[in-house]
Amino acid sequence: MKLQRVGYAAGIALTATLALTACGSDNEAAGGGENVSSENCVAGTIQAQGSSAQKNAMDEWIKAYQGQCSGAQINYNPTGSGAGIEAFINGTADFSGSDSALKEDEQPQADAKCAGGQALNLPMVTGPIAVVYNLEGVDGLQLSAPLLAKIFSDKIKTWNDPAIAAENQGAKLPSSAIQAVHRADESGTTDNFTKYLSKSDEADWTYGNAKAWKAPGGVGATKSDGVASQVKSTPGTISYVELSYAENSDLSMAKIKNGAGEYTELTGESAGKAVEGAKIVGTGDDLKLELDYTTTEAGAYPIVLVTYEIVCSKGSPKADAIKGFLTYTSSEAGQKELGDLGYAPLPESVRSKVEASVANIS
Known part of the structure; x- marks a missing residue:
């Protein structure tokens, strides 16, 4: 499946001042969290860790979500993708962030942590x-x-x-x-x-x-x-x-x-020209992507990554809280936050599928 061209009108470029303000200040999050729907708020504490590539996105999302959702507490530790997957497999992370999908030898170990379900690779952040x-x-x-x-x-x-x-x-x-x-x-x-x-x-x-x-x-x-x-x-x-x-x-x-x-x-x-050549190679609610690093698309920058959230399709004791938070991050409003943080929104054809997969978490 080919991805649609990403709407990058908001621009992926970021000034240092803007990034530090967005991620390091105590001021209200971009948009004041006003785009977080109260219907998706779920109280509870989530422990997550992994990809440092998505740290700035997570910081902003967490600030916005917690600002609107009383009783919600999301702790994200940017320990690196390998450490994040290890923590998920060991049961010390409720979900993990990774700059690549689970490997063949990691998938069954991660699945074992999902009682009656499977570990999903859900693309959430595009970052060159x-x-x-x-x-x-x-x-x-x-x-x-x-x-x-x-x-x-x-x-x-x-x-x-x-x-x-x-x-x-x-x-x-x-x-x-x-x-x-x-x-x-x-x-x-x-x-x-x-x-x-x-x-x-x-x-x-x-x-x-x-x-x-x-x-x-x-x-x-x-x-x-x-x-x-x-x-x-x-x-x-x-x-x-x-x-x-x-x-x-x-x-x-x-x-x-x-x-x-x-x-x-x-x-x-x-x-964006490189991302549009990616393919979804996962099945069902698993949305693993295959990127083309040798793209011949004119004007394409070839080195991009997609950060995934590794999460149980069902069986996690924190399923409701995880689902509430990821419903926001995969929404159009949540993805729009990324343009001002040095990332890029997911293509709509993929974003809608991520949103649907999150809706099936139980």
């Missing part, structure tokens, strides 16, 4: 992955998948390497060493980024894709904010991080070569 760098005097750096694969596997070690120069004609590249930064914790962002790298020639990238970083070299940083902080403070670094964190930290972002041979700047429109 920016390739960020700290290189004074170099704007609009252009990078392809093979080049990124060599950089992040420690095969290219200096910024003025001929391979980098060949893709950046006229740029004044320094002879300084490259310091590649990767996630130290298990992360769906890493999983999605390495999926993109794995589409390069096998000679360039031999490490497949996984939540845990496997390639040699580089330095690790914990969670998305740790990666952004490391790049911001260290000249010569390069890494990958969600757009909201890149913009919050005012980091330089590279143009990435897509399957059409274009070096594409990361914008709402370019990310």
